[in-house]
Amino acid sequence: MRNWRNSMFFKLFISYLVIFAIPLLILIGVFYYVNVVGYQREVAEANTAKLTQVRNQIDLELKSLREVIYHLSSQEEIYSTTDPMEREGLLIPQLVAYTEHYPFINDMMFYYRGDTRMYLSTGRYAYDTFENELKKDYAWTKAGFFRELNELSGPAAKRVEAKESGLSVQGSTIAFLFPVPYLETFPQGTVLFTINEDEFLSKFTNIMGDMKGHIFIYDQYYEPLVTYSDPGQAVSSEQLRLDLRKLKGTGVFQLESGGEPFVVSRMVSEELNWSYVIAVPSAVFYEQVYAMRAWIMAITIVLLVIGVFGALLFSSRSYRPVKSLLAYFAMTPHAPDPAEGKNEWEIIRHTFDSTLQKNEEMLIQMNAQRPFVKDQCLLTLLKGGKVDKTERDYLLKCSNVMMTGEAYFCMAITARAAEADRTFLEEELSSLLETIMFPGGWGYGVEISEERYTAVIVALQEAPEDHVQKRSDIAKNLIDTARKKAGVSLTIGIGKLYPDLDHIGSSYLEASAVLFDNQINDKKSVHLFDQMDNGEQQVHWYPTKEQALYIQSLKQGDEAIALEAVKALIEQMTVGTTSYLIVRCLCFDVVNHILKAINQLNAESFAGEIKELLKFNTLQEFQSGLEEFTVLFCKRVNELESSRRLERKNSIITYINEHFKESELSLEHIARQYGLSASYVSRFIKEETGVTFMDYVTSLRMHEAKLQLQRSDKLIQDIVLDIGYLNVPSFVRKFKTIEGVTPSQYRQIMGKP
Structure with missing residues (x-):
């Protein structure tokens, strides 16, 4: 009996389910994003806008304090008189007028430095009376505060806590101190404004409504001026203040x-450089968002359940013709073996696939031979002077490779990629560069697997x-094409231009030399051998090209080319x-570069030869030894x-001989096993072996x-x-075709019954 997972009915059911589920999930996803995510963003933006209004309103009121200071600073008679009674007569009416004009000011005080009296809107008082009677409910530090009044050189703001024994219902107050005359080098007095903390909190309440969270206002030194915590909050304001110090910048942040979890909104005053911070628990901040999300999830589940029942109904109706056709095939004399297929449709289709499969196998075998001749021809050209010209021309003719032109050159191309992706990208690159066409010429690429690049x-x-x-x-156009079609970044080394094919081997060595010489240069993608010694820091006579x-x-x-390079060097x-x-x-x-080459090739030690090479006294002796x-x-x-090559051949052939019985054996499998590309292994x-991979595996399997x-x-x-x-x-x-x-x-025939 067939596995129910392989049945046509099951696949139809899954297909209908996917057809229904994918649009539904996309629609739900878009709806979720537009409503939930969009609404969440709108909530955050609205909260930020309200906090900006609070900041602007507070900044506007505090800006008026500076206007008062500027006005007081312009009253020269206040500072020039030495009579306390006259100063009192000048100051008290103005202080009363200021407090009446700006109702947010709780109280205002003027102190003339060196004096022991304070000027308030209610009259003149001795400093002891001011602290012990008028401001007894607040934690004024007598000595420190008095010294601050006399030494203040710039504007300052400080939080003054209410004493527990005082009228704590009014909360703390914020004291603003300004030296007067303002901006003078030697101020003569100090003006003190006091504003109740509730005045600041009322701005938040009026604009933002009932706040179920924490409110903080910090000065430019990040010292708290105003603090408020909703009584129902589990997290203490002290702990939250410590965590808030980690946040930088303005906007909306997530904080635990x-x-x-909290949603924190932070704004900075451009006028005072104060920080306005609101921290609200995420569950409260996004309460409506979470409710909307729950409704969307519930609707999604209901629709999915409906889709499952609909998929069952439609798949049952669609399966009826397939079931009838399968029953008809089962009654025919040439009924297919159920084992031939994995499901009903494959069993029905098997009869028609037999002939098509045979034709496809023959076509694959024919096409498999075509790339080998071309690759062999290109590799022969890269050998340059090592190959007989007659053999070269014969290969060009057989491989249908056009090499008729007035100039030729070679490029060495590699892809920039991590080691894990290199094999895949090499195959992509080899396919992309197999044949390139451009105005005025053309090119053919072949993979150089040992060096892990492609030569063109x-x-x-x-x-x-x-x-x-x-x-x-030409190189830049290749780079653009590779980036657009395959998403691959290329590095290209280019050899010199030659008038005939006899020197294409030299151009190939030059291209590979300049490619390896610049393999760590990520700033450039195209490197010409002609320009190897044109670097800004290169000594003009240093033999860079010849050495590379x-x-x-x-x-x-x-x-041959190495000896020519020695002479040029x-x-x-x-x-x-x-x-x-x-x-x-x-x-x-030069000897040092030779040692590096020996190390890269993992070649045997040349210690004795290197020692002999270093025993020179003249340049001619060095040339002879080199x-x-x-x-x-x-x-x-x-x-x-x-x-x-022999070792690799033996290893690969041995591996195939040992694993040819495995159905998953393929060129890609062997390529991964040896870290090569599938095209190179083929x-x-x-x-x-003289035969293709498929023919070799087939011969082993047929023999077995x-x-x-x-x-x-x-x-x-x-x-x-x-x-x-x-x-x-x-x-x-296949057996009948061969045997x-x-x-x-x-x-x-072999005698087995």
Whole structure:
């Protein structure tokens, strides 16, 4: 019996459910965002706007205090008279007028420095009387406050707490002190305004309504001036004040204090640099938002339940024709085996798929051969002078690669990516650069898996006048195309332009050399070999290009180009400087780069050869020793490459031989196993075995199938599953195509009943 999860009815049910659920969830999501999220944002913005109104209103009232101070400062007769009675006559009426004109001022006091009397709107008092009688309900510090009155040099504000024994119902008061005359170097007096804390809190109540939270006003030093906490709050204002110090800037913030989440609104006064802070529990602040969210979730659940019943009804009706057709196929003489398919539709479709599948397999085998010839041709061109011209022209003709132009150059291209994504991006890059077309020319790309980049050979119909600009434009267009189509950022190294294909190998080495020389340079994406020594901090005679080309040719094992690079390197040293010490330093730098190349290649130790190379007294001796070392090194690099290639071949072939029975075995699986790209593995197997990956695996499986047909009594179906096939008819067709008989006939021929 088929698994109910694979049945057509179940899939129809899931399809209808998805068709219903996706639009519903999208609609609910949009509705939720527009209403809940939007309303939540509106609540926060409205709260911020109200807090801004509170700030502006308080700032406006406090600004009027400065106007009073400016007016008092202009009354010169107050400061010039020495008669206390005359000063009292001048001051008291003005103080009364100020307190009447500005009702938010609780009281106003003038103190002439050095005096022991205070001037209030109600008269003149001795300081002791002022503190002990008039302000006895507040915690005035006699000595400290008196000293502050005499030493004040700038505006100040302070919170004066009410004594427990006093009239605490009025709350604390805020004292504002100003030196007068204002902005004078040596002020002669001090003016004190007192405003009840309730006056500030009333602004919040009038604008924001009943506040179920905490209110704070801080001065420019973040000292509290006004504090209020709703009696029902579980978190103390002291704990909350400590946590509020962590917030910076203005706006609406989320804060957790004492295990309870708060929504904090903060504004800063432009006039006084005061901070206005409101902290409300999130449950209170977003109370209506949470209620709306609960309703939306309930409606969503109800609609989903309705959708489930609707999906059951529609899937039942849609399944009836499929059920009837399956019953008809079951009554025919050629009824399909239920095991052939996973569900009803696949069982019905199996008869029609057999022929199509066979044709597709043949087409795949034909298409699989096409990329190998092209890749082999391009790799041959990159070898440059190592390849016979006749062989090269033959490969060009067979692979249908057009290399007819007046100028040629090579680009080495790699993708910037993390190591985890590199294999995937290399395959994307290889596919993107397989063939490129542009006005005036074209190019072909081939993956260089050992170096983890793609080489592109470009042919230009006409030699450009500005060859540097032309090559740069082609590279930049490639970068833009890769970014738009594949989302890949490329780094491109460009070799020199040559008039024929004989030097394309040199251009390839130059491109790879400049690419590796700038592999940590993230500021530029295009690097030309011609411009390697044009850096702002590069000494003009330092042989940068020659050295990079020499090291890269060593890594590639290209003896001819490496020896040419040695000559160019020595010539540049000779022309660049006449200092013997500098020449020795340059020689040692070349040796240092050689050591780095040896380390990168994981090659065997060249300690003895390096020691011999360093035993030079003249530049000619160094050149002679370097040429001998180059020949030896290139020989060993080629031997090492052959050894590694053989080792890789043996490893991959052994892996295939051991795992060919696994149905999940594929090019992608092997590529992941060895950290290579699937295209490279496919080309590698074709080059080393002479057949494609699929043909090689098929031969192993067929050989194993014949052995089991001869030596065991297993059912053919069991043998097919054991050797990695999932489709018995497909295996039977393939077996008959190769052997000329079916598996059953082969077993009979070999003497098995």
